[in-house]
Amino acid sequence: MKKNIWIWNHYATNMIEDKAGRHYWLAENLIVNGYNPTIFCASTLHNTDGNIDTEGNIFTKEESGDVPFVIVKTPKYSGNGKKRIINMISFYKNLFPTAKKYANEHGKPDVILASSVHPLTLVAGIKMAKKLGVPCICEVRDLWPESIVAYGSLKKNSVVAKILYLGEKWIYRNADSVIMTWEGGKQYIIDQGWDNQIDLNKIQHISNGVIIDSFDKNSQYNKILDSDLEDKNYKNLVYAGSIRRVNNLGLLLDAAKIIQEYDKKVRFLIYGSGDEKEMLENRCKEEGISNVIFKGRVDKKMVPSILTRSYANILHNSSTSLDKYGQSQNKFFEYLAAGRLIIQTYTTGYSILEKYNCGVSAIKQQPKDIAEIILEACKDNEKAEQVGANARKAAYEFDFANLTKKLIEIIENV
Numbered sequence: 577m578k579k580n581i582w583i584w585n586h587y588a589t590n591m592i593e594d595k596a597g598r599h600y601w602l603a604e605n606l607i608v609n610g611y612n613p614t615i616f617c618a619s620t621l622h623n624t625d626g627n628i629d630t631e632g633n634i635f636t637k638e639e640s641g642d643v644p645f646v647i648v649k650t651p652k653y654s655g656n657g658k659k660r661i662i663n664m665i666s667f668y669k670n671l672f673p674t675a676k677k678y679a680n681e682h683g684k685p686d687v688i689l690a691s692s693v694h695p696l697t698l699v700a701g702i703k704m705a706k707k708l709g710v711p712c713i714c715e716v717r718d719l720w721p722e723s724i725v726a727y728g729s730l731k732k733n734s735v736v737a738k739i740l741y742l743g744e745k746w747i748y749r750n751a752d753s754v755i756m757t758w759e760g761g762k763q764y765i766i767d768q769g770w771d772n773q774i775d776l777n778k779i780q781h782i783s784n785g786v787i788i789d790s791f792d793k794n795s796q797y798n799k800i801l802d803s804d805l806e807d808k809n810y811k812n813l814v815y816a817g818s819i820r821r822v823n824n825l826g827l828l829l830d831a832a833k834i835i836q837e838y839d840k841k842v843r844f845l846i847y848g849s850g851d852e853k854e855m856l857e858n859r860c861k862e863e864g865i866s867n868v869i870f871k872g873r874v875d876k877k878m879v880p881s882i883l884t885r886s887y888a889n890i891l892h893n894s895s896t897s898l899d900k901y902g903q904s905q906n907k908f909f910e911y912l913a914a915g916r917l918i919i920q921t922y923t924t925g926y927s928i929l930e931k932y933n934c935g936v937s938a939i940k941q942q943p944k945d946i947a948e949i950i951l952e953a954c955k956d957n958e959k960a961e962q963v964g965a966n967a968r969k970a971a972y973e974f975d976f977a978n979l980t981k982k983l984i985e986i987i988e989n990v
Contacts, residue, residue, distance in 0.1 A: 579686040581613045588617035592640045603643045605980035618650040635674040668696040684708045691715040698747045711990045714751035726896040748774045753990045759926035760901030785974035786909040795880035810843040814886035819850030824894040830943035836867045849873040883914035895922035895941040902926035915968030917960045921946045934967035
């Protein structure tokens with residue numbers, strides 16, 4: 577008999593149209609392996625004004641390909657203020673009647689997989705699973721409040737932080753299994769001093785990943801025309817992502833400024849948009865940083881064709897204390913699939929780059945250190961090609977077909 581798997585992710589709504597994303601791909605592969613997954617998500621689309629009309633009901637059902645979605649009614653919000661918090665609380669509260677009604681109509685699940693970003697979804701998953709008499713797997717994709725503390729938005733010893741840490745520990749203790757997207761999840765529990773209260777054997781690791789077949793099709797059929805990218809007189813280093821304060825691209829400009837003094841052939845192509853783009857473009861003009869070109873935003877399906885035609889791809893964001901637990905950015909696995917040398921401007925624990933010899937990383941995230949590793953990496957074309965081939969080989973380890981096998985093992989043993 578096929579097992580029913582409920583996947584709870586507040587922000588999975590955009591997957592209905594995109595037919596892509598971690599839980600969509602896991603669900604697709606669960607279906608291939610004989611399971612019946614259903615994704616529960618909010619009616620609001622994150623970072624947009626969109627809201628799916630549930631027509632006055634607490635939920636509606638949508639289909640995306642073969643993957644069914646349950647849309648939980650939530651109020652509109654914008655930004656990261658009070659209305660977003662109200663939206664989170666509303667999703668949490670409405671999950672209970674939605675789950676009860678859906679179970680009455682379609683049968684209860686065999687397992688609930690409750691996924692963060694915010695922890696209220698995990699709390700709801702644990703509570704609902706107990707009511708239904710089924711196990712709950714909690715998937716942690718963002719450490720709350722540790723990530724907020726790491727970025728300096730919350731003091732570790734504040735009352736709010738202490739309450740959130742207590743809630744986090746409660747989740748780990750009460751979940752039947754915990755999946756973390758970083759390999760160092762067990763070490764995080766140890767560092768928090770919770771290993772005497774939480775069974776480390778139930779802490780599992782499933783990273784983010786890539787659908788290689790989809791990546792290759794996009795690379796072939798959604799090619800962007802770009803004369804800068806095609807210009808082989810330069811060694812084009814590609815950054816693809818947001819251009820906001822948290823991405824700290826000013827640091828990359830500092831490194832670029834040093835590099836242009838030593839090698840005029842090394843050039844940075846920045847694909848993406850954000851509220852710091854104009855400021856950084858002006859800085860390039862004012863300071864004469866001529867080896868950086870801002871290419872603007874491109875459609876997601878065009879990104880593979882860009883990444884596969886670079887000399888190397890740059891993984892860059894503000895380094896924090898969380899890096900010691902590993903890495904699992906979505907873009908990193910696209911970089912692997914691109915089969916090009918990866919340049920990381922910081923160092924992580926449990927390094928995939930080191931394990932598979934598919935790139936280089938700066939020991940310190942400082943302009944001088946970044947410039948040095950880039951200049952060194954661009955010296956040997958043959959070595960860069962070999963390292964890129966290693967990246968492509970490593971990508972198969974992180975294809976969602978393989979990642980789903982790990983999830984199935986957890987489901988069957990929970």
